[in-house]
Amino acid sequence: MPELPEVETIRRGLLPRLKNKILQHIVVTETRLRKPLQEQDLRRHLQGRRMIDIRRRGKYLIFLWDNNAAMLLHLGMSGRLGYYRRQTDAEPHTHVIFTFQRGEQLHFRDPRRFGFICCYRADDWQQCRPLKQLGVEPLSRFFRTKYLMQHLQKSKRPIKNALMDNRIVVGLGNIYANEALFHAGIHPQRACDSLNEVETERLRLSAIQVLRRALHQGGTTLNDFRDTQGEPGFFQAELTVYGRAGESCRRCGAKIERLVLAGRSTFVCPGCQR
């Protein structure tokens, strides 16, 4: 579920609350996540350690500890992280509870269990499988038009598929890929190698703007996204095409169409996107 703005919203909510706190114990009630949860691993690396930072790479959260261990956490489609000032009863589908000093808690909930948590030692987390093959961060200086052009020129697949390919650029899921393409005026089915430099630049800027704007609004809450305090995001009010099949385009009035690309719902305004 959560894409870059939602994951970053969670990171920003957790960092000031958990930084420099000592993790006292871990309770695992469900190990059948996307990857089986290695409970002993978690305990061995993290118990009694002080958390020194929380970073984000794409849609992954990376918790760093005073022994240089790293805990990688992915929210999948339905994952949530809840912060509580003191010991609190678990909501349904809570799989892991981290308890810090003075009873502060972090609850990991994930009804669909597409998320996962794993641990790495000091010397190998940056080279771990999930992170190693990721492309550039869209809100960093490495996301250049030239870089995007180079990737697009060697592919004939639909541009939307490439935009959601995290080996090229990370953090854009179905919602923001659809929105970025609308704002750039580019049809999601266009072959990658048909985009010229002007269009590529427009797409890059649109992606950045959509992500920034969504981040500013605390993410998009369609059904269940909540930040660490249980608050929803507000970007859904600014969605222009996503989920609006059959409704009229806010810009040109044409009827928004729904099609399927790479198995995902795709929304397009036939008037605005070419």
Added chain:
DNA sequence: AAACGCGCCTGCGGGC
């Protein structure tokens, strides 16, 4: 080798 389809899960809303 790129790129697609599918499976992993539960929950929800719509149609009958």
Added chain:
DNA sequence: TGCCCGCAGGCGCGTT
């Protein structure tokens, strides 16, 4: 009311 179906924001694997 209740059942069944399709659909949901992600990722990785196997196949072609």
